[in-house]
Amino acid sequence: MLETLILDNGAYTIKAGIASNPESLCHIPNSIVRGKHDRRNFVGDELNNCQNYSALYYRLPFEKGLLTNWGIEKNIWDRVFSNNVLKIDPTQHNLILSEPCFNLPNMQEMYDQIIYEEYEFAASYRTIAPKLCLYNDIPSLYGQRQAAAPDCAVIVDVGYSFTHIVPFINGVPVPSAIKRINIGGKLLTNQLKELVSFRYYDMMEETYLINDVKEACCYVSSDVFKDLSNCRAPPSKNQIIQEYVLPDFTKRHKGYIIPRAEDGSLQGRRADNTEQILTMNNERFMIPEILFNPSDIGMNQAGIPEAIYQSVQACDPDAQGLLYANVVIVGGNANLPGFKARIQNDLRRFAPAEYDVRVSIPENPIDYAWSGAQFLASVDDGARLQNKLVTRKEYLEHGSDICRIKFGSF
Amino acid sequence: APKRNTRRAAVATPSRGKTASVTPSIQESSSRSTTPQSVDSFSVQQMNLLQVPRPFKNKNYSAPKKARSLKQLLAQEKQPDFDVDLPTYQNIESPPSIRPTKKYCDITGLDAKYTDPKTGLRYHNAEVYQFIKGLGVSSVQAYLGSRNAAVVLK
Numbered sequence: 362m363l364e365t366l367i368l369d370n371g372a373y374t375i376k377a378g379i380a381s382n383p384e385s386l387c388h389i390p391n392s393i394v395r396g397k398h399d400r401r402n403f404v405g406d407e408l409n410n411c412q413n414y415s416a417l418y419y420r421l422p423f424e425k426g427l428l429t430n431w432g433i434e435k436n437i438w439d440r441v442f443s444n445n446v447l448k449i450d451p452t453q454h455n456l457i458l459s460e461p462c463f464n465l466p467n468m469q470e471m472y473d474q475i476i477y478e479e480y481e482f483a484a485s486y487r488t489i490a491p492k493l494c495l496y497n498d499i500p501s502l503y504g505q506r507q508a509a510a511p512d513c514a515v516i517v518d519v520g521y522s523f524t525h526i527v528p529f530i531n532g533v534p535v536p537s538a539i540k541r542i543n544i545g546g547k548l549l550t551n552q553l554k555e556l557v558s559f560r561y562y563d564m565m566e567e568t569y570l571i572n573d574v575k576e577a578c579c580y581v582s583s584d585v586f587k588d589l590s591n592c593r594a595p596p597s598k599n600q601i602i603q604e605y606v607l608p609d610f611t612k613r614h615k616g617y618i619i620p621r622a623e624d625g626s627l628q629g630r631r632a633d634n635t636e637q638i639l640t641m642n643n644e645r646f647m648i649p650e651i652l653f654n655p656s657d658i659g660m661n662q663a664g665i666p667e668a669i670y671q672s673v674q675a676c677d678p679d680a681q682g683l684l685y686a687n688v689v690i691v692g693g694n695a696n697l698p699g700f701k702a703r704i705q706n707d708l709r710r711f712a713p714a715e716y717d718v719r720v721s722i723p724e725n726p727i728d729y730a731w732s733g734a735q736f737l738a739s740v741d742d743g744a745r746l747q748n749k750l751v752t753r754k755e756y757l758e759h760g761s762d763i764c765r766i767k768f769g770s771f
Numbered sequence: 772a773p774k775r776n777t778r779r780a781a782v783a784t785p786s787r788g789k790t791a792s793v794t795p796s797i798q799e800s801s802s803r804s805t806t807p808q809s810v811d812s813f814s815v816q817q818m819n820l821l822q823v824p825r826p827f828k829n830k831n832y833s834a835p836k837k838a839r840s841l842k843q844l845l846a847q848e849k850q851p852d853f854d855v856d857l858p859t860y861q862n863i864e865s866p867p868s869i870r871p872t873k874k875y876c877d878i879t880g881l882d883a884k885y886t887d888p889k890t891g892l893r894y895h896n897a898e899v900y901q902f903i904k905g906l907g908v909s910s911v912q913a914y915l916g917s918r919n920a921a922v923v924l925k
């Protein structure tokens with residue numbers, strides 16, 4: 362029995378690990394980064410060795426969420442398979458790989474070519490990430506104990522490049538009901554960069570830093586107008602305002618938020634004035650608000666709750682109640698505080714009154730697809746996985762068509 | 772490092788054809804010698820420069836595939852990669868029909884077997900013809916205009 366390597370190939374990070382060893386899961390940034398001050402290229406997880414991460418130049422293999430540049434991706438995969446990270450020999454492994462939804466057929470052929478002809482994996486299974494999420498124990502997210510997976514579920518994948526809402530009926534996605542919103546973590550970071558550059562300091566080149574700021578400070582507000590009016594209040598009454606100390610890359614390499622003093626007031630600048638402070642006021646919640654109201658930035662698309670509603674409405678009416686009751690949100694942006702409560706409230710307003718609306722977020726939304734694939738590969742010693750795999754022999758005989766037939770395409 | 776498939780073809784011998792073997796061929800030659808060792812001997816080893824080992828080259832090197840940008844891939848998606856003549860829903864074309872045109876009565880819309888020689892109106896039966904006989908010029912032009920057959924004076 363060959364080992365199975367699981368690669369959740371996202372546009373921001375690759376979640377890679379061996380199925381038989383859940384601790385081997387590692388997150389590798391899916392980019393080659395050139396440091397201006399370090400003057401070298403960091404491939405994948407070498408970014409952790411980077412000392413000075415100001416003005417980093419990112420080269421991403423993904424363009425608009427689809428993998429176009431295999432030259433870069435091959436370098437990153439070589440690093441992942443090398444001795445420094447996972448230490449695997451592709452010829453002795455099966456591969457479970459995730460691809461974006463609605464991947465183009467000519468790109469899927471490239472995937473297959475690289476997997477079977479370049480790396481020569483023994484067998485592989487390529488599918489969309491929400492399908493891998495489905496193999497997890499979803500009822501436990503709602504506190505239920507149930508032996509079988511739910512018949513129907515809606516997986517909302519809020520990722521880096523875009524957000525996909527994928528309803529599943531009997532474990533099969535409903536292609537006509539899959540909805541996409543072109544908003545993801547990348548757009549939120551870029552928007553925060555622009556906002557901060559306009560209001561405070563020029564951060565247009567500091568993607569890594571602003572990403573840290575976004576992850577530290579941003580949250581999803583339940584009542585936007587109330588929070589906006591709180592922001593206008595003076596700092597003593599304004600509980601939202603936060604001060605983020607920017608790193609200066611000589612003494613301090615990581616920024617942090619200054620906690621409030623005991624009486625609740627802000628610390629403000631210290632006497633020696635060596636620190637640069639970024640004040641985060643309404644940016645804290647207006648940036649994630651873009652996920653719910655894309656029209657804030659002029660995008661003619663629905664927000665996440667409305668898109669979930671549209672997606673469920675496009676499904677079989679008999680299944681809609683089941684779909685509303687099993688909504689799972691995965692992806693990096695689900696880590697934002699207040700996300701679940703907001704989606705629950707908004708979706709409750711859209712959904713018909715007779716249906717129950719249950720929304721849940723797993724404790725680790727980024728790893729959920731990986732752990733679903735790990736479950737698939739290890740349950741019954743991988744018997745369920747065996748009939749889904751396409752072996753290298755089959756590929757060499759039939760070509761990419763056999764992959765299209767066996768994996769399906771969404 | 773993972774084992775890499777060198778997809779370069781096997782080293783090609785020159786296609787001029789006389790030396791077709793894969794292994795380096797040793798040929799007798801009475802021409803000038805090329806190696807110092809064979810100064811005294813009459814047989815000289817001819818080298819096939821394509822097969823000479825090149826230790827400085829990286830065996831695992833494969834030339835990078837050209838990376839098509841997303842715009843190019845989307846354009847390629849729109850074009851068909853099969854034969855242009857293959858009928859699909861987007862391109863079913865047929866030559867114009869050679870059947871005689873079906874004529875309909877200008878007044879009633881039923882089948883018109885007859886044509887009034889004076890006005891050119893097509894009619895269904897004698898009853899319709901009696902009606903046509905009583906029409907004024909402007910009405911006749913109006914009926915003819917409904918099938919774009921009216922006389923237009925420029």
